[in-house]
Amino acid sequence: MLRPNLPKPPQNPLNQQSFEQNYRDVCNLLLSLTHSRSLPKGLQLHSHVLKSGLQTIPLISHHLINFYSKNQLPLHSRQIFEEASRKSSTTWSSVISSFAQNELPVLAIEYFRRMLGAQLRPDDHIYPSVAKSCAILNRLDVGQSVHCLAVKTGYEFDVFVGSSVVDMYAKCGEIRDARKVFDEIPEKNVVSWSGMIYGYTQLGQDEEALRLFKQAMVENLDVNDFTFSSVIRVCGNSTLFELGRQIHGLCFKTNFDLSSFVGSSLVSLYSKCGVIEGAYRVFDEIPVKNLGMWNAMLIASAQHVHTDNALDLFKQMESAGMKPNFITFLCVLYACSHAGLVEKGQYYFSLMREYGIEPGEQHYATLVDLLGRAGKLQEAVKIIDEMPIEPTESIWGALLTGCRIHGDTELAASVADRVFELGPVSSGLHVLLSNAYAAAQRFEEAAKVRKMLRDRGVKKETGLSWVEEGNKIHTFAAGDRTHMRTKEIYEKLEELGEEMEKAGYVADTSFVLREVNREEKDQTIRYHSERLAVAFGLITFLPDRPIRIMKNLRICGDCHTAIKFMSKCSGRVIIVRDNNRFHRFEDGKCTCGDYW
């Protein structure tokens, strides 16, 4: 264990009287230094404390423990704790909190056990730190026994203890227990509510999160930036633009829109809903931008293929002295990958190391994707062979996609062989593997892979497109005839189809995967979900409003061409989000430059 470098105790402590004189001043000074996190001054004061022998006073040692905790030096806290002659429950509480706050949850729990072993009764101040440590470690078992102990010692209804236990259960995936504890807190406050709402969002229970938020609004309860950032994230994930905008309005009224946390959620909301201008506006208005804020804006510009902006943002970050983290680099690599910038991507990839960040699985996957799409398949293979981590499914998937685009059937098949040696794979990769064998004319293996898929009962995800209209969401599947305005939608497609053909559009049926005859192919492709959604948008929205469509899968090549013609013939702006980026169609062109 690392020994923190603390000042040595004095040889001759001063007399009793200066103890008393010093005592109050030192206390107040320590408190204010803790508040302002002024480390050098605190270290000076600490050595003064030792010279005058004040460290024997419990209150002083508590203050010192907290001072070092706030300055992220938990091992200094620990040493003061160990050297303290009398250890009250406050002393234990302070040191355990220092561990919990400073990424030493294992030590926090270890000291908690030691404290119980010393026959000390834990008080209400200690439980939150211990519950937090269990949450960080995802140790439901320990968390449950801590909760039990809190009940036994009569603190289960304390709002601090309760809120931290709610958070612990939510983070350990036991949302029902979290809710039970939440419901039983008699005087819930904004932290209890936010914690519960956040818990639901963590587990993807978006509706429940929104319901709780609505209840808080209806009951006129306190909410704050934590609450807002959680619910805005829900809106972003489900692309509920109208609701998100209304909640943005509420943030504005309450001034929480200036918080960086709320700001990053808002940027992500606007971006995910296809309104990139809104994202920039929010970003510009946040006075103090933290790392999350920069990353949110970076990923937004990457998704919308505003590549120059993205790379410029990165430069601005560097000159503002903001240290990029692994997410920042992921965003920048996405930006390069979406624009096919191979050299730039490689440059940023190597820049990571200079910042002391070890590339993770996702960074490698993006790099392999970038190289693969650019046709540099051998370089991609080299990356995979030489990287220090085990290749994941997304990394293999990226390589297979590259092989498919550049028609390297041999490499694809050999990759498939390699992947199968590693054991069972997910359904998404199965499809790629089966296609790889089929393309290499190895039909037996292809059939075998398809059979494996069938045996496991995995179905391909149904392609869906959806459009928001006010507070309503209209969803379409391919060939869908269930929508109320089906007749008008198909008529619009007919009418548009004629214009498109006059403008030079020819359907490319090679994108239909199923084995059907040619005429049928033509029919299927004409009514892909995104086209129905575009037609709905054309007959629903006023001409100057862009039509925004969300899609769960990648757009097929022919629909991409078709929508270009649709934008030209209708004179409308059409924005389509597929599974990982945005396409903005205008006047017969798409922002992706046909690279996606």
Added chain:
DNA sequence: ATAGGGTTAG
């Protein structure tokens, strides 16, 4: 006299 709970970005 003193200590404690929840967050953003993929």
